[in-house]
Amino acid sequence: MQMRPQIQINSMIKAMTDVVIPAIDSSNQLALEQSKLVVGMLDLMAQQLPFQFRFDRDELKRLATVAQKLEAIADADPKFGGPRRQLQASRISASALLDQCAVDPAQLEGSIRELREMIGAVVTAIGSGDNAKQIAQGEACILDMTREQTLRDRALLVAQGWELDPGALPPIDELLKEAE
């Protein structure tokens, strides 16, 4: 997925800064102010995005720690029994989730990129060889993978309007659920 938010946000900021804002009538202060706020918000998003996952993970980790401390405090008093049990259940669930969220999205993206590159190199090597059976097998493998991947790429971007028959595409959430 080459079309990621970072490049989209940067290009939007440039369009606003280079083209839209200079074209706004200087007497329209409201439009000028709103446009500058749009740029500021986009810039903030660009800074936030790389940290969003780690930020949320960090918060959940500290919340789980606090929850455990509160459980201990409430442990001795029976009147806290109900809320304490609910808190404990949520904290255990949060801790399990934290274990699953050990990997940063940037690492995930890095691994995707690396594997794409390595697969690409092998595809080139097989495709330029003269073993017809290997070529056919390698092609089938990549064509199958591409079918599944482009289906998801297209479903993710269906709102852009490139599809001849957009209704024929399954919703992206359904496609991603399949994999989960």
Added chain:
Amino acid sequence: MRPDKDRPSAEWIASLRRKFPTEPQIDQILTRKMERRAGPGYAPVSLDALKQGLHSLIGSQIQSRFSITNTRWLSGGASKIQMAFDLDWERPGVGRETTGMVLRMEPAESIVATSRVREFQLIRAVRDIVPVPPVFWFDANGEHLPYPALVYGMMPGVTKPSNTNTRVSGLGTLLAPQMREKLAPQFIEHLARIHSLDYRTADLTEFTAPAPGLQCAEWGVNWWERVWEEDSDEDIPMIRLAAAWLRRNMPVMDRPSIVHSDYRVGNFLFTEDDMRITALLDWELGRIGDRHQDIAWTTSRTFGGLDADGKTFLVCNLISEPAFYDAYEAAAGLPIDRRTVKWYQVYNNFSIAVLVYATGYRVARNGKTHQDVLVSWLMGIGGVVLEQMREQIEGGC
């Protein structure tokens, strides 16, 4: 070691030139692009600055008094900056008049690296056989303007009906049946005339015709695979597969023709009152090559749509595919080899995928164009193009 594509070394550029031999002039264009890659991004240019540059360019070409007025931005065109203006001048053979003109200038780095001189020569070559805008002057190396540029005449007409909404770049333009009936025959006739022209009679010094045989196809694959190497970020195995497939299945060119390379709805003007095509636009990717490249491009699923029955595919939303082929063969007197069309369908999708995924990414990331937001937007078509290419390769040719 992985090359730094944003600051390419001379050695790496040289290695790509050796690995991917192509038409010599295309090699020069791509080499120039890479040599300038590490330079600054695109800085907004004011209308006044462009007017000054134009004054310098036109002043170097004509001796009589002239004035430039009514400068204004034009939208459309993901690859070039376009400014309209009026020139009051002594037009050769006409006399004093005010001519509406368009300045077409490159940004710091375009989504497609091309040459203004080639564009100029190609339009001149076909001006007597098909409607094109008059081309006046070019600034080949940006001596007068901030970047290389071309000046051509403003033509009457629209690229899409005034009362319709379409996607960017004219893709998905919807046309009423009565419009199609009038536009389709002209559209096909003009393409046939371009392909039938003997290019050797034209002044096309900036072009090299490929040798008979496989060279046309090979130069083409090398061109786009080189661009993939130069510009891509994230690898795409399907691109690698397509490149190898294209090389294994290259067709023999039976007859070299002028190829427009972007002949489609959205790239011609027509007048709405009489439904007449007034100008064929966007010649920048043109080359001397195989006419099947244009036929495959024009009939691409990307540029057409479904008829009201929801089933019949309309080439460029104008005419059904079988009817298009029949009309073209009758008009051009040249056969269409369906296998070669299929090969060029894969080739064209390969080039689009390279442009949107690799060059589009690279130029937008480095802030090199006046339309980074549009270039980023266009990356979204990549999935559709890859899927078409997959289906075409799976279907064989």
